[in-house]
Amino acid sequence: MNWGAIDRYAKSLIKEAGHKIRISFFSTIDVDSKAEANDLVTNIDREIERFFISRIKRDFPEHRIFGEEGFGDEIESLDGVIWMLDPIDGTMNFVHQKRNFAISLGIYADGIGMLGYIYDVMNDDFYHAFKDEGAYFNDERLPVLQETPLAEAVIGVNASWVAPNRRIENGPIADMVRHCRGTRSYGSAAIELAYVSSGRIDAYLSLRLSPWDIAGGMVIAQEVGAVTTNLKGEQPHLLGQDTFIVARPGLHDEILRNYIKLK
Amino acid sequence: MNWGAIDRYAKSLIKEAGHKIRISFFSTIDVDSKAEANDLVTNIDREIERFFISRIKRDFPEHRIFGEEGFGDEIESLDGVIWMLDPIDGTMNFVHQKRNFAISLGIYADGIGMLGYIYDVMNDDFYHAFKDEGAYFNDERLPVLQETPLAEAVIGVNASWVAPNRRIENGPIADMVRHCRGTRSYGSAAIELAYVSSGRIDAYLSLRLSPWDIAGGMVIAQEVGAVTTNLKGEQPHLLGQDTFIVARPGLHDEILRNYIKLK
Incomplete structure (x- = not known):
């Protein structure tokens, strides 16, 4: 398994999804009623999920996808490679605030977390980690945490x-x-x-x-x-x-x- | 009283203070120990307060300043023009997170709020209002709020x-x-x-x-x-x-x- 290539692919996919979300928000600015605005926001949510799943299915057909909305696979064991995906974590913030939500993705191999990503979309804050190779906030290496009472x-x-x-x-x-x-x-x-x-x-x-x-x-x-x-x-x-x-x-x-x- | 001029002055002052805070954070990146980092952060807090007070005292000597740290005036009545200032609101966030804090300023005349500002410094989100002339988030007019159960x-x-x-x-x-x-x-x-x-x-x-x-x-x-x-x-x-x-x-x-x- 070329984890370096998967890592680059996942980062690019997440950034593209974030861009789609921000663009969609701009195009809904003129909606007057709150009910309509909420519908549009919910549609964005679904579109982003479909975007992720179609890409992953196309480019990694042997991998499985485990996610909130049921467009992914039925997962009953952790065997093989599984993309554990929440395209929009913090749905209530997404709807009420249009900020303070994140794309969350973990890629696991036989139950072991290999790659992890959290993208705070509206702040453009990207957190990621590669098993045994450290964690990063944007381009900055995150230090090991000390104890705190x-x-x-x-x-x-x-x-x-x-x-x-x-x-x-x-x-x-x-x-x-x-x-x-x-x-x-x-x-x-x-x-x-x-x-x-x-x-x-x-x-x-x-x-x-x-x-x-x-x-x-x-x-x-x-x-x-x-x-x-x-x-x-x-x-x-x-x-x-x-x-x-x-x-x-x-x-x-x-x-x-x-x-x-x-x- | 030229409230338009005071409004422009206050906006410029707040933006300059925000810039000073961000610059100061960059220059403390290399501090190793958490205790030292906290001291530096506390020093920034004090510096920003002194910056505000020296400018306001110089340019509006007849106005009074009411703020957290006691560098301002003793305020026992709301007569005249009072700048109610918290240079860093959300001190715990400021120290622990270096984000999610704000500069908060209200300018009151005989107890009536004329101008209001909240600057979420690290997100560069600027909220402001002028009495009877509406409120703004960055350059966007904020709509009047509807009822919500x-x-x-x-x-x-x-x-x-x-x-x-x-x-x-x-x-x-x-x-x-x-x-x-x-x-x-x-x-x-x-x-x-x-x-x-x-x-x-x-x-x-x-x-x-x-x-x-x-x-x-x-x-x-x-x-x-x-x-x-x-x-x-x-x-x-x-x-x-x-x-x-x-x-x-x-x-x-x-x-x-x-x-x-x-x-």
Whole structure:
């Protein structure tokens, strides 16, 4: 397998998709009603998915594609090469904000993450990693993350997990919120993974994510020494939904040990 | 008073300050230790404040300046012209992320907001408004906001207000989180005010803000029909800290009536 060639291909494909999205936004500027605008935005979403899948199918017919919208393949095992793709991660941001969403792609071989990409389209911020060869933010090599205690950490966690919910005890999560330096919520798992990997926040957790939300970001996170597991401390499930945490080393243990009580 | 001239002056001053911040970041790239990097960042913060104050004092000696760091004036009344300035709103983002912070400025005459500016420095996103003459995002006029029910609204609220705290009953806030479409938290009151004014989120609330955090954003919000009050539904206090909410019309009432119980 020529991973270097696949890497160059994937980068080019993602950049082209990002360009298509930005162009589409310009052509919808004149739409008056919000309902119409939302329809157009949803159409862009579908077009971008079809663009990715037709290209990958044409140029890598032996590879499989695992993604949100069901245009890809039925995936029941991690054998072979799988492109785990979310063409637009952060759909609510995409619709409401037309920014703060990302293209997320992880390319896995027999379950092992080889290549990872997160493209924050409107900011033109490109994060990528090649297994064992490091992670990059645009052209800048991302340094390996140091340990940070919770008291100095900024945590990506949505308010919905601090409110009573059916997945996790919210009391300990509220304690975590009080004991850390601050919390943020950006509404895109891919962008929050990219933020942890580039040291802008120190951890991110969610109670329900799909493989294509985290597949690209996990490859990047691993190259900078961030720890990625589900909230039981196991490898995240890559064939279906699971809980998820990514954090600096040390902080990952501190959060799991003291603040996570799954229902 | 030539408000057009003051407007042009303020815009130019803010852009120059933003440029200084970006240049300073480039010159600190080579600093190795995180502690040293944080010191340098804090020094930039102080330098920018002094830059603003020296210029305003020189060119508008009869105006007063009300800001975070105490280099400005002691303000005990809203008489005359007051520049309400936060040179770096979102300090934690500034230190941890070197992005997602803003320069926030409101220029008030006898307590009435005449000019408002929010500059998201690293994204080069400039929001501004002139009383009764509309609000702008970069060169684009911002449309007047329509009503949105809570069930379709994205709310800016930090997780710390959903956890038990000494300022507000967190039960009703948790209900609000469950009943809305989603929540976000960006860590800069100015940016969240700019996001509400440009329709990217639908409301933002906080339990403790200072006048310089909200003064610029309030002028912008008013020009697009967003409602700004404290959490008692009164005009926010502009001489000291207060609670705060900005929201689309309708949504503002819905949140205050059903979900806010101050302690």
